[in-house]
Amino acid sequence: MNALRRIGVSLFAPVLAIVVALVISSAVMAALGVNPARVFEVMLDFGSTPSQQVTAMVVILNRAIPLFLAGLAVAVAFRMGLFNIGVEGQYRLATIMAAGAGAAVNLPAPLHVLLIIVVAMAVAAFWAGIVAVLKVTRGVSEVISSIMLNYVALGLASYLLTGPFLGSEKGASIVSTKEIPESGWLPGLNSIFGALGLANPPRQLYSFLIVAIVVGVGVSVLLNRTRFGFDLRASGLNPSAASASGVNSRAMVVRTMLLSGAIAGLVGMPDLLGSTHRYTTDFTAGLGFLGIAVALLGRNRPGGIALAALLFAFLDRALVPLQIAEYPASVVTIIQGTIVLAVVVANEIARRIARRQAERVGAQAVAPVPGDGSTGGQGPGDGGPPSGGPDGGTGPAVGTTPGDAGRTDQPQGARA
Numbered sequence: 001m002n003a004l005r006r007i008g009v010s011l012f013a014p015v016l017a018i019v020v021a022l023v024i025s026s027a028v029m030a031a032l033g034v035n036p037a038r039v040f041e042v043m044l045d046f047g048s049t050p051s052q053q054v055t056a057m058v059v060i061l062n063r064a065i066p067l068f069l070a071g072l073a074v075a076v077a078f079r080m081g082l083f084n085i086g087v088e089g090q091y092r093l094a095t096i097m098a099a100g101a102g103a104a105v106n107l108p109a110p111l112h113v114l115l116i117i118v119v120a121m122a123v124a125a126f127w128a129g130i131v132a133v134l135k136v137t138r139g140v141s142e143v144i145s146s147i148m149l150n151y152v153a154l155g156l157a158s159y160l161l162t163g164p165f166l167g168s169e170k171g172a173s174i175v176s177t178k179e180i181p182e183s184g185w186l187p188g189l190n191s192i193f194g195a196l197g198l199a200n201p202p203r204q205l206y207s208f209l210i211v212a213i214v215v216g217v218g219v220s221v222l223l224n225r226t227r228f229g230f231d232l233r234a235s236g237l238n239p240s241a242a243s244a245s246g247v248n249s250r251a252m253v254v255r256t257m258l259l260s261g262a263i264a265g266l267v268g269m270p271d272l273l274g275s276t277h278r279y280t281t282d283f284t285a286g287l288g289f290l291g292i293a294v295a296l297l298g299r300n301r302p303g304g305i306a307l308a309a310l311l312f313a314f315l316d317r318a319l320v321p322l323q324i325a326e327y328p329a330s331v332v333t334i335i336q337g338t339i340v341l342a343v344v345v346a347n348e349i350a351r352r353i354a355r356r357q358a359e360r361v362g363a364q365a366v367a368p369v370p371g372d373g374s375t376g377g378q379g380p381g382d383g384g385p386p387s388g389g390p391d392g393g394t395g396p397a398v399g400t401t402p403g404d405a406g407r408t409d410q411p412q413g414a415r416a
Helices: 001-031 036-043 050-079 088-104 110-140 142-162 191-195 208-225 225-238 239-244 249-264 269-276 287-297 304-315 318-325 332-364
Strands: none
Touching: 001 036, 001 304, 001 318, 001 332, 036 318, 050 088, 050 208, 050 225, 050 249, 050 269, 050 287, 050 304, 088 110, 088 142, 088 249, 088 269, 088 287, 110 142, 110 249, 110 269, 191 239, 208 225, 208 269, 225 239, 225 249, 239 249, 287 332, 304 318, 304 332, 318 332
16 A cells, blocks of 8 residues: 555656646637547547658657757756756767767777767767856856856857868758767667567667667666665765765765766767768757656656656657648647646645655654553653563664655655
């Protein structure tokens, strides 16, 4: 029963946020003279043929992969109490540096791909490390510094694209870097559809999906099953208490931001290695900011982030069918915006419900048991038993307060 209650509390916030977002979006569409039921019908239409349906699923999965990685990058920082708003600049700068490095060398396929990925992670980690150093040495808010570094990163990427890394001809409508040799490409996973007896779609399913799953499992284990993850969460919950227990909070800030930045460096890799094979002026943008919404909706847990990424990918994929049906594409933006607002409110409601339940359990734990001769707080000098329980053991009342029982492993606010 307790496990079901915990699952219910965890699902309450995202489900409530989605329902509220749909209600508000429907009201806005109705006010604009748009039929909400027809809009949702178009969004849910995946096509009439098996090939169209599988293609729609591939589009959603391909879009969900970078959103999932962006959400993970944001969530790692959130668990520490940090707001890494700089994922956008980190992955954009990392992608163009990785594209330039990949185009400049010619290595055997596994090494070439590995080099590109390592360069991307290193560049993004370095860029996030600047934010961490400014915070621990000068007390600069990571929100301000990461936002400002976003613009610096985008400006630097523009300079590299039109200067040292320019690979397109002068006067081209789309400026790009040189193409990465084929040894630096990742093949698609479309063979899996044939094995499952499904239609083979014209689009390739990114094989970076496997890397994303491995990263998600690794982050989950790191945060929940290692000393580093415990220190990270402890520092986020109470830096003073963590320092008193031997945790170097300043070092944890640097390590957490480096890890968050390294994950952010992977955000552009699915598109770079799977389809474009070069960095261009129209390379996918905005994934870093969407990652914040994905992390909030997923409650900073890899499993929840994966589901949230699929939802946002589904909404993005719906843009084209809505435009074909002559409905305003801003409908998707309205839904995404209301989800972000609703999830913040729903997370706060869920946090308060969880805290009240924990306080109620704590109050029951310290209450005296009728008929045992104890008062729950007596000591030997007061006529009570020699210790917290009638049997001489350390009963549930020893060292237990409602506040202790109400603690969770999640920071307040964005880390709910």
